Amino acid sequence: MRDFDNDDGHMLFGGMRAEAIAERFGTPVYVTDENILRENYRRIYNAFSKHMDTRVHYACKANSSLAILRILEQEGSGIDAVSVGEVMTSMKAGFPASRILFTGNNVSTAELRTVADLGVPINIDSASELERLAGIDTKIPISIRVTPDVGSGHSEKVVTGAKGSKFGIPADLVVETYGRALELGFRPFGIHAHTGSGGQTPEPLMDVVSVLADMTNAIKDEHGLDLEVIDMGGGMGVPYRPNEREMDIEELASAVTDIILDETSVRTVALEPGRYLVCDTTVLLTRCHDVRYTGTKNYIGVDAGFNTLIRPAFYGSYHHVAVANKFNRAGEGKYDVVGPICESGDHIARDRALPAPEEGDLIAVYNCGAYSFSMSSTYNSRPRCREVLVNNGVAELIRDSETIEDLWRHQMIPKRLS
Numbered sequence: 001m002r003d004f005d006n007d008d009g010h011m012l013f014g015g016m017r018a019e020a021i022a023e024r025f026g027t028p029v030y031v032t033d034e035n036i037l038r039e040n041y042r043r044i045y046n047a048f049s050k051h052m053d054t055r056v057h058y059a060c061k062a063n064s065s066l067a068i069l070r071i072l073e074q075e076g077s078g079i080d081a082v083s084v085g086e087v088m089t090s091m092k093a094g095f096p097a098s099r100i101l102f103t104g105n106n107v108s109t110a111e112l113r114t115v116a117d118l119g120v121p122i123n124i125d126s127a128s129e130l131e132r133l134a135g136i137d138t139k140i141p142i143s144i145r146v147t148p149d150v151g152s153g154h155s156e157k158v159v160t161g162a163k164g165s166k167f168g169i170p171a172d173l174v175v176e177t178y179g180r181a182l183e184l185g186f187r188p189f190g191i192h193a194h195t196g197s198g199g200q201t202p203e204p205l206m207d208v209v210s211v212l213a214d215m216t217n218a219i220k221d222e223h224g225l226d227l228e229v230i231d232m233g234g235g236m237g238v239p240y241r242p243n244e245r246e247m248d249i250e251e252l253a254s255a256v257t258d259i260i261l262d263e264t265s266v267r268t269v270a271l272e273p274g275r276y277l278v279c280d281t282t283v284l285l286t287r288c289h290d291v292r293y294t295g296t297k298n299y300i301g302v303d304a305g306f307n308t309l310i311r312p313a314f315y316g317s318y319h320h321v322a323v324a325n326k327f328n329r330a331g332e333g334k335y336d337v338v339g340p341i342c343e344s345g346d347h348i349a350r351d352r353a354l355p356a357p358e359e360g361d362l363i364a365v366y367n368c369g370a371y372s373f374s375m376s377s378t379y380n381s382r383p384r385c386r387e388v389l390v391n392n393g394v395a396e397l398i399r400d401s402e403t404i405e406d407l408w409r410h411q412m413i414p415k416r417l418s
């Protein structure tokens with residue numbers, strides 16, 4: 001887990017005191033360090049590209065804020081998009097259609113048509129989707145997503161590659177589906193699988209590439225089709241807890257590219273990291289407004305609830321927390337950090353050793369760059385919060401908070417009720 005510098009008891013983030021950022025922009029607020037984002041991209045791209053031609057498609061569901069996308073576009077990334085909204089947001093941030101791959105799941109024919117009209121290559125997810133796309137456009141480049149029967153992930157909710165999954169063409173139908181694609185007039189350029197999100201070990205990622213290599217060879221034997229790209233999906237985990245180890249990305253890249261180069265004639269690898277690129281770039285700063293001792297539990301009541309960060313409530317995820325204005329003080333008791341949402345599951349953290357809290361303290365929640373703002377909501381009619389980008393000691397607003405009026409913007413009361 002990445003930790004941050006301590007300036008005489010004050011947490012530093014991106015060269016600034018976290019307290020100064022919170023005072024200027026208010027709380028709750030997501031704050032991203034641009035340098036970490038660029039470093040993460042370069043580390044993973046360099047690890048793979050020194051072995052073979054590499055395409056990194058950032059899985060923008062993790063964080064689709066325009067400024068984040070813009071930075072990754074500048075770095076040379078591509079995009080893994082799952083909806084027309086993600087495709088168009090990426091294009092708004094400057095990505096050309098050719099650097100986006102659309103991997104939908106149970107998408108409508110209208111959505112496929114829009115994506116094809118935008119010129120974005122499509123990663124086919126089912127036999128139904130293949131037939132429906134053939135009725136619209138057989139010129140758009142396609143690859144095919146398969147179910148590799150290899151699953152991994154931090155929660156069963158995010159395992160996507162296991163047998164019986166709702167994602168991809170079942171393993172025993174893959175060769176035949178490529179045949180059908182050729183019959184329909186497509187010439188698929190690649191094969192894709194995604195095991196799941198946030199696994200901590202590299203083995204499932206190596207296994208999935210072996211499966212894809214075998215399938216690639218079977219497709220070549222049966223149909224004489226030479227695929228250009230093996231796309232191993234995302235799922236490179238990051239440490240959330242203080243003592244967790246980082247995934248060795250150099251080792252992963254070397255193992256995976258060895259498999260592809262030794263066992264197939266494919267010369268391009270694609271990967272779709274989401275969490276790996278953005279997770280540790282961002283902290284959520286949230287203010288303590290309420291301290292209460294119940295006799296059995298000590299609570300630190302903050303202004304970010306599961307409307308702002310849903311991962312702990314939804315997945316039971318661990319996010320490290322620290323008191324930014326008491327950064328050099330050891331734990332003095334065990335506390336639960338809880339938000340303002342009217343549900344007892346509204347926890348950010350449980351049983352953490354923290355300095356004795358006071359109203360006004362600033363809590364920093366770590367590893368909030370992935371699946372955090374992008375999964376936030378307006379539950380309990382609380383507008384979504386701000387996002388700030390920090391670059392070498394300079395902080396800039398990249399998303400303003402919503403207003404109460406925004407909550408009503410698309411609602412209407414029928415006249416007869418007025």
Ligand SMILES: Cc1ncc(COP(=O)(O)O)c(C=O)c1O
Pocket residue numbers: 059062080103158160194196197198199233234235236272273274275276370
């Ligand atoms: C198809 C696909 N690719 C990539 C990803 C990114 O996963 P991660 O953020 O764990 O790298 C996901 C996330 O679920 C996905 O569904």
